[in-house]
Each structure stands twice: as structure tokens, then as C-alpha cells.
Amino acid sequence: MDVETKNSTLIISEDLLRLFEGRGEGMVVTNRFGEIVVMNRASQRFFGVNEDINLHKDSGSLLSGFSDPISKNRVPPSILPFNQTLATERPIDSREFLLKRRDGKEIFVQVSTSPIWDKDRIIAGTLGILVDVTNRRRLEDALTQRNLQLSAINRIATLLNRTIDFREVLENSVRQTMEIFNGDAGAILLPDKSGRKILVAASAKLDGDFLSEVNGSELGATAFGGVLKFDVAESINRSDGFKGLPLSLEKSNFDSVVIFPLKAKGKAVGVGALFSEVERALEESQREIMEGIGTVIGAAIENARLHEETIQKTRLLESKNRELQQFTYAITHDLKSPILVIEGFARELKRGSTVAIEQEALVDAVLSSAAQLHSLVNDLLELARVGSVDAAPAETDVGELVNRVLKELSIRMTEKKIRVELEGEFPRLYVVTWYIERVFTNLVDNAIKYMGDQASPKIVVGVQERTDHYTFFVRDNGIGIPREFHERIFAIFQRVKTTETEKVEGSGLGLAFVKKIVELSGGTVWVESAGKGKGATFYFTLPKQ
């Protein structure tokens, strides 16, 4: 076949052309000016044109469809293999390009060229062979991507292994997942103790609306609940209406959320969430990677949690130990004084040098010290009993209990002309009844004891309802408590020493009781007082369940 070009004739054998008909490889022939003059059917497919193409006119635009497979920048004509072969008169082997077709689709092609000589051994053009390598490249890309993600899991694991601090583990997990999967925001959600509500344990780049909507919400039928239950990662898009996700997402910039289980010991312990401003379909391989990351994070969370628990238990043991040392010291110290009195006076009596009237006074003193010892020992025994086996919780009407306590103390209150008020709705709670009765008795008893000479004495017993607990309080307008004693008075035998308190009898055990009972019941106790003469309010909390 002869192809007329500007000033020479390119002769291409009919055999060669036939060889390329109906084959998968593309064949392209250029003249000595680098213009395409012939192409087979496969090449037409690659370029996205049909046989009506006017090669003479369109050659230039076809060749401008080649670009670099990585940078995707257009390749200048001089660098195309056809022109390079023309310039060097040598073949060019297997160069890869991204070929933009006329219809806009892109394929990857491998191009090899060789020179075509005319009969005078002068270069007359090039023969180019094009092979579609799109599938291979896509596979390679997917493999590279997967490799990157696998090494990312590795990196996450190494990074998470480096710290055992719970917060740090959570924050690192969010950051790393966002980085690996090009997320625009991320969060780690963990179920609360009851397993029914969800808590945001860590988050990045999420706004307050979303966080406050999710935090503390019911897991129930949400997508998060689904992931926890079925253990599989899923991607939920705006076009699905963000099904099962918080409503505030509608107003956000995000178009998709990928949620994946965080697993420890084969069980989902939480949910990872990755937010993107583009929609995402989760391919099988990505799903596996997400679940892999979930397992790494889950294990790290579990480790950090165990570590935290151990630290807390150790702290508790240390504080119990300190308490015990203090307790032993206080007991020996406080029991000693009445014993010394008894000993001294009994010795005096034995010497027999005293007259009858003195003897009676000595016996009285011995008896009173013995009685003091007796009541101290009884109180100590009772304190020791708190937390022992005979403490079975029962449904308790706290309002009724408070009324009972007030009635028992009513004679002393009337004597001191103290007005009593109740505030708030007292709940029914599942508690050890005698514990809570003891707490109110001690607090109201103290409010009476430390009223001082207030002109219009008043005690308020009340309750405030909070999200997961009740806060009870006993308020008085008595002598008040200086700031530096606010914590100390809850320790055993600790009393405020002023001229006003010295007149009041007490063992210094009451508030130790209160603290022990409240803490055993899962609450906390504290006092607020503006200082001397300003009254005091004792608060304690009890959990709702």
C-alpha cells in the first residue's frame, strides 16, 4: 500500500497491515513528519474514533491525547516515541502513557515504535504498536494502594503500641485513620457502662452540634448500634439520606461516613467513624483494611483501658492503705486518753488515801471515761460494719426516710427552735436503707449540734436531679466551717477546734461514716461553707442506677 505524504511515498506492505487486522494490539503508522497516516481498528478503538476519521486532518489532535501516566500532564510531541524514533532512527520499546480518548475516557497504553525505511534506506516513517494495559495498571494501582494501607495498619499498630495512655491512644487512632483514608473528620465512639448509650471518646474536626447530638444518645436502632452488633464496616452516603446517622449531618459539609467496628478479643467494643466531603463506596478490600484497623485500635483501647483500671485500682489501694494507717493512728491516739484517765483514777482509788467524797468523784470520772470508751468502740464497730455482708440494697423511698430522720431528731430541733424545710422531689432509690438513713441522721444531727447561737436557726434538706445521679444536701445557717477544714473533717476523729466547737460533744466519727457510706454507694460527698458564722451545706450524690 502506498500512502502519499507531502513529498515522499511511504510504502507499507499489505501483509503487514493484514497481520494487524482483527488483533487486540493497535497499530499506528506515521510518516517522516510524525503524522499518523494509517491505523488499524484496535487503534481506532483506543483513540475513540471510527474508520471515517480524517487522519490527515486529525492526526495532531489524536497525538495530543497522550499524557504522562503518573503526573497526567500532556506529553509534548517531541517526546512521543514516534518522533523519538524519527529523530534517532532507532526503535523505542514499551513506553507507557495515559491516553485520553475522544469521548473523554482514559486508558493506559504501552507504545513501542520502530523506524520504517524507504528503498534508499532513508527513514520514511514509524510503525507503532499500542497495547492496552489499563487492567494491569489498575490492578497494580490497587495493589500499591493496598500495600500502602497495610503498611498504614502496621504504622498505626506501632504507634499505638508506643503509648498506653487511654486518651492518647484514642486521639492517635482518630488522627491516623483520617490520614490513611483521606478522611476530613473522624471520631471514636464507645458505648457507656450500660451498653445502651453512645459516648464520643475522641474526635477531630467535628462540630459541636454533631458531638452534642451523638454524646449520650441511645444506641438502639442507629447505624452505630448496627456496626457494634453485626461487626461489619459500612459506608453511608448523603444520597442514602445518611440512614441511621445523626440528623445534624444533613447540615454538615460531609457527603459520606464510613463506620467500622473496633474489636478486642473478637468482640466489637466500639465504633470508628470517618467522615468525608465526597461520597464513598466501600470496596471489599477497603472493608477488610478498615476492619483490620478496627482490630488494631480495639486491642489498643482495651489494653489502655486495662492499664487505666490497674492504675485506678492501685491508687484506690494506696489511698485505702493511707486511710488505714491514719485510722490506726487515730484510734490508738483517741482511745488512749480515756484509758489513761481510768488507769490514773483507779490507781488513786487503790491507794485508799482519799476520803469518801473524793472517792465518789473518782468513780464517777472512771465511769464517764468508760462510757466514752464504750460509745467510741461501738461507733468504730459500726463504721467497720459499713461495707460488710449485711448490707443488702432495697428499694427505698428517700422522702419517707428523710421524714423519719427528722422526726427522730425533732425534740432537739424544737428545743433549739430550729425551722426545717424540705426542697425538691425525693426519689425512690435502690440503696442500703440503713446506710442512707445514717448519712441523713449524721448530717442533720451535725447541723443541729453546730448551729451556735443563731437568732433564726434553719435547716434545709433537699435534692436536685441530675442526668445520671441525684445530689442531696443538708444546709444550715450555723457556725460554718473555715475553708482549710473542708476536706479534713471527713477523716476519722478530725474536728474543727474553735471555742464554739469545743462546747459541742462529738467523737469526730460522724462524717467519716458519711464519706465511707456515700463512696461505697457510688457517690461523692463534699461541704460548702463561706466560712465562720456563714452556715454550711453538706452535699452528697447517689447514682440513679
Ligand code: ADP
Ligand atoms: P463530730 O460531730 O462527732 O465531731 P463529725 O465527723 O460529724 O464529728 O464532724 C467533724 C467536724 O466537722 C465537727 O467536729 C465540726 O467541727 C465540723 N462540722 C460538722 N458538721 C458541721 C456543721 N453542720 N457546721 C459546722 N461544723 C460542722
